[in-house]
Amino acid sequence: MKQLFLIVSLVLLSLSAYSKKIEVRENGKISSIKEAILLAHDFDTIVVKSGKYKEYGIKVDKPLTIIGENFPVIDGELKGEIITVIADHVTLDGLFIINVGTSYTSDYAAVRVVKSKHFLIQNLVLEKLFFGIYLEKSSHGKVFHNKIIGEAVEEYSSGNGIHLWYCKNIEVDQNIVTHVRxxxxxxxxxxxxxxxxxxxxxxxxxLHFMFSNDDVYRGNTFAKNGAGVAVMFSKRIEMYENIFQENWGSASYGLLLKEINDSKIIGNTFETNTIGINIEGSNRILYKDNIFRSNGWAIKVRGACYTNEFINNQFLSNSFDVSYNSKLNDNVFDSNYWSKYAGYDLDKDGIGDVPFRPVKLFSYIVNRTPETIVLMRSLFIDIIDFSEKVSPVFTPDELQDLHPLMKRIR
Amino acid sequence: MFKILKYSFFDLVRSRWSYVYFLFYLALASVLLFLNHDLSKAVITLMNVIIVLVPLIGTIFGVMYYYNSKEFTELLLAQPIKRSSIFLGQYFGVAVSLSLSLLLGIGIPFLLYGLFESDAIWDFSLLLLTGVFLTFIFTAIAFNISLSNENKIKGFGYAVMMWLFLAVIYDGLFLLSLVMFEDYPLDKLSLIGTMLNPVDLSRTLILLKLDISALLGYTGAVFKQFFGTNVGLFLSIGVLCIWVIVPVLRIVAKAKKKDF
Incomplete structure (x- = not known):
């Protein structure tokens, strides 16, 4: 009896798991994705053959797998949202979606996922879009290897590439996003x-995040963005091995931290940004093994930043290494490599015998009167920097790296 | 004029000081490259040296040459030669030979080190350009000072003071005025202040290449236009040209009227 039950249940299970394949062809029996979804049962696979499909407002309300062959084009003709996923276990793969409608009242997206779980969105190419992939109150999904190419010109009339709102446990991996907001x-x-x-x-x-805790950012590249990367009001963030490059301008930052607490920023590279990291009201952050190369300001500390640790970082030919706007310091700088360090190492243990003061008087002056930047690298400035180094008056005098490294860490 | 230029030039090229000057740059550049292994870093260090040292050497050499060759100048004045060609010839002789020492002294080690394969070549040529400009400007100013002062000691004193003023004190006063008037919009003032001093001007020209990411940090439309586009580069070079032309014209004017 027990065995019979097992067999019956297995057969039933295999029946339910058996999924049909539905083909969508441009001139075939089923010529639109909407139609295919209507005909499909749960866990079916819809294969979209290559061609051009003029559709928008496609609602995926069953657990389906929609696969494109040779990137079929789904053209929304600027009429509105193109694909909306409202079921769990949906896979979208290999589609070329263009012409999402622009609206000032609702956020049309090329693909929107609403309150769904276990979805997989991969190998999509999105062009001429408003919002790209918009995840809303969803969880346990993966956004993998998509390419999003926008044509954004103004902030107010453009949307975001990959947008997560009230989501949980989402993986965003190997995507390329350019020219969006x-x-x-x-x-x-x-x-x-x-x-x-x-x-x-x-x-x-x-990259922009707010009120998003316990997230991990690893191995991403953020380059040439209008205002760099801004992260605000979040806790327990971990950033590893990211690259922040060429974010230029007066309001542009490699990384802007505002009200970020208990986080780790390790092994990142900050290169040729106007400001490498701008820190404001952020506490208990560990900065370790980062490389700051040729930035205007490597680290700009604005205030209300306590018990941060800067350890084993490398500061290489930045115009200013560290800038402070107050005399108060509660942060630790230790065992970093500073390319400006001019001390000596008599006992040859690889650690300089004289402490290094990363905050220059000139950076204090520039903070007060920004126009004085034209005097950078002048002999006079070198002289006053030197006298400040000997006896600090304006810069926090306990702010020093007691164990500056003599050689770069390779 | 060219005959005198040629004479002054070869006279100087044969002199010990040209060799010392040349060897100094040769040694400096080689040591920097040897220790650094990094062309662009060596360019930054050299810039710091050049914007201070080239004006000093140009000034002192100019004054020294003028006073030393005074008797010969008087001899020349007795000949049927135009005054302007005598003095301009001497001036260009000094300036060209100094520039040559600079160019060869720094150029040779960098060339040997493989300058053409590196991307520092533009920074480097800008460095050489400003070096040559500074030589021409400060030699011209030195000739002006020595033409106006019969007394050797006084002339020397003024020349060194002028160098000290332009290289160090000017920036101090400039900084002080910027900080004092910080409540007012200063971006135009700060750019004009830079233009008025050839040392600052050459420094800015190099900053444009090296510290552009920091310079763009300041919000100011005028700044942005100046530093963010090629306007800054061309304007700086233009003003440097004016800084050469005006003192040279004054040499001519002064030499015409001067009573020997």
Whole structure:
């Protein structure tokens, strides 16, 4: 009896698991994705053959797998949202989606996922879009290897590439996002991992998150974005091995931290940004093994930053290494490599015998009167910097690296 | 004029001081490259040296040459030669030979080190350009000072004071005025202040290449236009040209009227 039950249940299970394949062809029996979804049962696979499909407002309300063959084009003709996923276990793969409608009242997206779980969105190419991939109150999904190429010109009339809102446990991996407003945007999204993405040439931020805790960012590249990367009001963030490059301008930052607490920033590279890291009201952050190369300001500390630790970082030919706007210091700088360090190492243990003071008087002056920047590298400035170094008056005198490294860490 | 230029030039090229000057740069550049292994870093260090040292050497050499060759100048004045060609010839002789020492002294080690394969070549040529400009400007100013002062000691004193003023004190006063008037919009003032001093001007020209990411940090439309586009580069070079032309014209004017 027991065995019979097992067999019956197995047969039933296999029946339910058996999934049909539905083909969508441009001139075939089923010529639109909407139609195919209507005909499909749960866990079916819809194969979209290559061609051009003029559709918008496609609602995926069953657990389906939709696969494109040779990147079929789904053209929304600027009429509105193109694909909306409202079921769990949906896979979208290999589609070329263009012409998402622009609206000032609702955020049309090329792909929107609403209150769904276990979805997989991969190998999509999105062009001429408003919002790209918009995840809303969803969890346990993966956004993998998509290419999003926008045409954003103004902030107010453009959307974000990958947008997460009230999401949980989402993986965003190996995507390329360019020319949109914010490359990757997270709001109220926790436990997400953002890895190996490239976010370039976006008009506002490469990465932007707010109120999103316990997220991990690893191996991403953020370059040439209008205002760099801004992260605000979040806790327990971990950033490893990211690259922040060429974010230039008066309001542009490699990384802007505002009200970020208990986080780790390890092994990142900050290169040729106007400001490498701008820190404001951020506490208990560990900065370790980062490389700051040729930035205007490597680290700019604005205030209300306590018990941060800067350890084993490398500061290489930045115009200013560290800038402070107050005399108060509660942060630790230790065992970093400073290319400006001019001390000696008599006992040959690789650690300089004289402490290094990373804050120059000139950076204090520039903070007060920004126009004085034209005097950078002048002999007079070198002289007053030197006298300040000997006896600090304006800069925090306990702010020093007691164990500056003599050689670069390779 | 060219005959006198040629004479002054070869006279100087044969002199010990040209060799010392040349060898100094040769040694400096080689040591920097040897220790650094990094062309662009060596360019930064050299810039710091050049914007201070080239004006000093140009000034002292100019004054020294003028006073030393005074008797010969008087001899020349007795000949049927135009005054302007005598003095301009001497001036260009000094300036060209100094520039040559600079160019060869720094150029040779960098060339041997493989300058053409590196991307520092533009920074480097800008460095040489400003070095040559500074030589021409400060030699011209030195000739002006020595033409106006019969007394050797006084002339020397003024020349060194002028160097000290332009290289160090000017920046101090400039900084002080910027900080004092910080409540007012200062971006135009700060750019004009830079233009008025050839040392600052050459420094800015190099900053444009090296510290552009920091310079762009300041919000100011005028700044942005100046530093963010090629306007800054061309304007700086233009003003440097004016800084050469005006003192040279004054040499001519002064030499015409001067009573020997």
């Amino acid at each position: 914010d490359g990757i945007y997270l709001e109220f999204s926790n436990f997400c991992t953002i890895t190996n993405n490239e976010s370039l040439n976006n008009i506002r931020y490469g």
